[in-house]
Amino acid sequence: xxxxxxxxxxxxxxxxxxxxxxxxxxxxxxxxxxxxxxxxxxxxxxxxxxxxxxxxxxxxxxxxxxxxxxxxxxxxxxxxxxxxxxxxxxxxxxxxxxxxxxxxxxxxxxxxxxxxxxxxxxxxxxxxxxxxxxxxxxxxxxxxxxxxxxxxxxxxxxxxxxxxxxxxxxxxxxxxxxxxxxxxxxxxxxxxxxxxxxxxxxxxxxxxxxxxxxxxxxxxxxxxxxxxxxxxxxxxxxxxxxxxxxxxxxxxxxxxxxxxxxxxxxxxxxxxxxxxxxxxxxxxxxxxxxxxxxxxxxxxxxxxxxxxxxxxxxxxxxxxxxxxxxxxxxxxxxxxxxxxxxxxxxxxxxxxxxxxxxxxxxxxxxxxxxxxxxxxxxxxxxxxxxxxxxxxxxxxx
Amino acid sequence: xxxxxxxxxxxxxxxxxxxxxxxxxxxxxxxxxxxxxxxxxxxxxxxxxxxxxxxxxxxxxxxxxxxxxxxxxxxxxxxxxxxxxxxxxxxxxxxxxxxxxxxxxxxxxxxxxxxxxxxxxxxxxxxxxxxxxxxxxxxxxxxxxxxxxxxxxxxxxxxxxxxxxxxxxxxxxxxxxxxxxxxxxxxxxxxxxxxxxxxxxxxxxxxxxxxxxxxxxxxxxxxxxxxxxxxxxxxxxxxxxxxxxxxxxxxxxxxxxxxxxxxxxxxxxxxxxxxxxxxxxxxxxxxxxxxxxxxxxxxxxxxxxxxxxxxxxxxxxxxxxxxxxxxxxxxxxxxxxxxxxxxxxxxxxxxxxxxxxxxxxxxxxxxxxxxxxxxxxxxxxxxxxxxxxxxxxxxxx
Numbered sequence: 001x002x003x004x005x006x007x008x009x010x011x012x013x014x015x016x017x018x019x020x021x022x023x024x025x026x027x028x029x030x031x032x033x034x035x036x037x038x039x040x041x042x043x044x045x046x047x048x049x050x051x052x053x054x055x056x057x058x059x060x061x062x063x064x065x066x067x068x069x070x071x072x073x074x075x076x077x078x079x080x081x082x083x084x085x086x087x088x089x090x091x092x093x094x095x096x097x098x099x100x101x102x103x104x105x106x107x108x109x110x111x112x113x114x115x116x117x118x119x120x121x122x123x124x125x126x127x128x129x130x131x132x133x134x135x136x137x138x139x140x141x142x143x144x145x146x147x148x149x150x151x152x153x154x155x156x157x158x159x160x161x162x163x164x165x166x167x168x169x170x171x172x173x174x175x176x177x178x179x180x181x182x183x184x185x186x187x188x189x190x191x192x193x194x195x196x197x198x199x200x201x202x203x204x205x206x207x208x209x210x211x212x213x214x215x216x217x218x219x220x221x222x223x224x225x226x227x228x229x230x231x232x233x234x235x236x237x238x239x240x241x242x243x244x245x246x247x248x249x250x251x252x253x254x255x256x257x258x259x260x261x262x263x264x265x266x267x268x269x270x271x272x273x274x275x276x277x278x279x280x281x282x283x284x285x286x287x288x289x290x291x292x293x294x295x296x297x298x299x300x301x302x303x304x305x306x307x308x309x310x311x312x313x314x315x316x317x318x319x320x321x322x323x324x325x326x327x328x329x330x331x332x333x334x335x336x337x338x339x340x341x342x343x344x345x346x347x348x349x350x351x352x353x354x355x356x357x358x359x360x361x362x363x364x365x366x367x368x369x370x371x372x373x374x375x376x377x378x379x380x381x382x383x384x385x386x387x388x389x390x391x392x393x394x395x396x397x
Numbered sequence: 398x399x400x401x402x403x404x405x406x407x408x409x410x411x412x413x414x415x416x417x418x419x420x421x422x423x424x425x426x427x428x429x430x431x432x433x434x435x436x437x438x439x440x441x442x443x444x445x446x447x448x449x450x451x452x453x454x455x456x457x458x459x460x461x462x463x464x465x466x467x468x469x470x471x472x473x474x475x476x477x478x479x480x481x482x483x484x485x486x487x488x489x490x491x492x493x494x495x496x497x498x499x500x501x502x503x504x505x506x507x508x509x510x511x512x513x514x515x516x517x518x519x520x521x522x523x524x525x526x527x528x529x530x531x532x533x534x535x536x537x538x539x540x541x542x543x544x545x546x547x548x549x550x551x552x553x554x555x556x557x558x559x560x561x562x563x564x565x566x567x568x569x570x571x572x573x574x575x576x577x578x579x580x581x582x583x584x585x586x587x588x589x590x591x592x593x594x595x596x597x598x599x600x601x602x603x604x605x606x607x608x609x610x611x612x613x614x615x616x617x618x619x620x621x622x623x624x625x626x627x628x629x630x631x632x633x634x635x636x637x638x639x640x641x642x643x644x645x646x647x648x649x650x651x652x653x654x655x656x657x658x659x660x661x662x663x664x665x666x667x668x669x670x671x672x673x674x675x676x677x678x679x680x681x682x683x684x685x686x687x688x689x690x691x692x693x694x695x696x697x698x699x700x701x702x703x704x705x706x707x708x709x710x711x712x713x714x715x716x717x718x719x720x721x722x723x724x725x726x727x728x729x730x731x732x733x734x735x736x737x738x739x740x741x742x743x744x745x746x747x748x749x750x751x752x753x754x755x756x757x758x759x760x761x762x763x764x765x766x767x768x769x770x771x772x773x774x775x776x777x778x779x780x781x782x783x784x785x786x787x788x789x790x791x792x793x794x
Contacts, residue, residue, distance in 0.1 A: 142702030
């Protein structure tokens with residue numbers, strides 16, 4: 001089997017490396033050898049061992065009947081979308097690690113693959129190396145999945161872990177994450193939660209079989225989290241994690257991306273550093289969790305190559321993925337219920353006049369105090385909290 | 398699709414229940430409705446809603462061409478083996494939750510299924526509801542799996558969690574586990590580690606593609622663990638878990654079942670109560686963990702029904718499982734390296750004469766002391782520890 005890799009960046013070069021390192025094992029599992037024939041990139045790579053495979057025109061791949069499988073690791077919606085669609089229409093299966101592409105065009109590309117009797121797979125688009133897409137499609141098939149809650153972004157989890165462990169403040173850990181190469185120069189997609197938002201949209205689409213648009217999901221990042229918030233969390237035996245969650249309610253789903261305070265006994269609370277964890281609740285399975293490297297060159301490439309192996313074994317068979325382009329109307333997040341931790345400079349009398357009975361948390365900053373509310377709707381909380389002076393508020397999980 | 402269930406105990410009745418509760422969802426995923434036509438059991442079930450489906454002769458199933466899939470939830474090797482083999486030879490696929498059968502006859506039944514173009518699947522035989530067999534076969538296909546370490550027995554994990562939380566002693570928590578129905582009247586298979594031993598044999602067979610005999614695996618249970626051991630563990634910021642582990646070393650594997658002291662930061666340390674956790678290390682994936690209900694009626698049935706769905710979708714296609722009957726010769730556990738925590742009534746001078754520099758742990762029992770060793774071979778530890786008075790010893794993870 002000859003494959004082409006589109007995009008020779010971190011993940012793309014990782015795919016080439018994994019195919020080389022585990023060549024024999026992969027051939028045994030796929031039933032035949034898997035070789036990289038082309039690498040599509042804008043750049044040249046003089047001196048690279050794969051130099052001779054580098055090409056610059058995607059049509060070279062489209063027009064080569066020897067290529068059965070194409071890997072897309074370019075990132076972004078365009079030109080990835082144009083290239084991938086052309087590959088599928090030319091009868092080539094495609095594996096991608098590109099969450100932006102999958103969130104925006106997943107349903108359409110799955111349909112195109114089906115029409116042409118090939119496959120479009122995207123295990124690496126969520127949770128890096130953690131198997132989660134295939135488990136949802138192939139393993140948890142006896143269940144109604146009622147909830148998925150995940151730590152789906154390694155960069156922000158690294159930052160929050162460092163804030164928790166070292167008492168550091170946001171700007172400091174962001175700089176550290178950028179120095180270490182975990183965060184990009186423009187860190188918006190991570191720290192504002194756009195990345196986990198696309199990932200939970202993908203997972204929810206797979207659970208409900210319809211198109212969940214990430215633009216419909218309420219999304220808060222971690223930019224407002226401070227060192228003081230972690231001191232309060234510690235006093236409550238909790239930590240702060242950026243959670244992406246999706247809960248079935250009736251015929252629809254309630255989705256959100258936001259920082260939450262988790263009790264230290266919660267399975268996701270011990271998912272630290274760049275690791276990801278995905279908690280799943282099925283109506284008969286109960287609770288399950290998948291944990292592992294949510295990013296990184298080789299772990300992510302491992303997931304891409306697992307897609308390649310699966311597609312080699314199903315080279316003339318479309319594997320059904322239940323994700324149609326019919327839109328799933330999500331519930332308004334303002335109707336969802338949450339309990340909150342609140343820091344305020346208002347008095348106890350003012351707080352109690354608005355929230356009734358609350359539980360106070362010992363102050364860690366002079367001139368303010370902390371308290372936790374009962375569960376209430378987001379709309380209700382918004383209305384009430386506008387009546388007091390709020391320094392910060394974080395939801396409780 | 399008509400299925401037959403052999404064994405109407407906890408898991409078997411769970412399978413019938415899951416097929417009923419999630420009937421529509423399962424039909425959608427399998428591509429057709431799945432109905433239970435027969436239930437094979439020695440007993441009658443007067444008044445049971447499935448009363449009319451009860452039969453007593455397995456040949457009724459063998460001879461009915463309408464039955465495409467058979468579920469085996471009887472437990473034990475015989476007569477399960479005879480029945481399952483007859484079903485496969487009659488061209489029916491079989492899903493089982495029976496670890497004893499799979500550990501003893503897995504390779505053979507996989508081969509029989511292949512010969513007859515049907516499938517033999519056993520997701521529920523390890524880790525209850527946790528997807529682990531299919532992830533190993535279908536998801537982690539790009540990796541060389543270098544290590545699997547699991548908490549694979551819910552009963553003993555419940556007992557050890559209770560000992561850790563409540564300071565209770567072994568006999569007390571065993572009685573409690575029996576009262577709650579978690580432990581059987583004869584708890585040997587659980588507390589002596591025979592159950593997780595079979596499970597790690599199954600997982601190692603799948604990783605190496607050869608037959609790993611559970612009889613070859615060194616196996617220690619939890620019967621020697623006391624309340625005092627947990628006090629020592631706490632002082633070391635550790636807890637005690639019964640681990641089943643398998644590590645690739647050269648062309649072979651080193652396997653063991655034994656209680657270990659884990660640091661509280663270890664992902665498996667937070668796997669509590671009846672939950673199971675399976676930690677996997679792949680050479681490119683790095684660390685991953687699968688967590689969930691390791692036992693229980695509905696979670697285990699969820700895994701069996703996932704096998705049914707997969708087999709309905711592959712009704713005339715054998716899904717390759719890489720597990721031949723060629724025997725894998727395991728490494729002698731005495732050559733494996735471990736560090737130990739030791740309780741002794743010998744003096745520091747005596748300890749140091751034998752073990753050299755050790756780290757002492759503050760005594761929690763009068764007249765003794767605790768210390769930890771460096772890593773050494775099991776043989777070396779055995780020889781040295783015979784020279785001092787050992788109260789108990791537990792390996793460190």
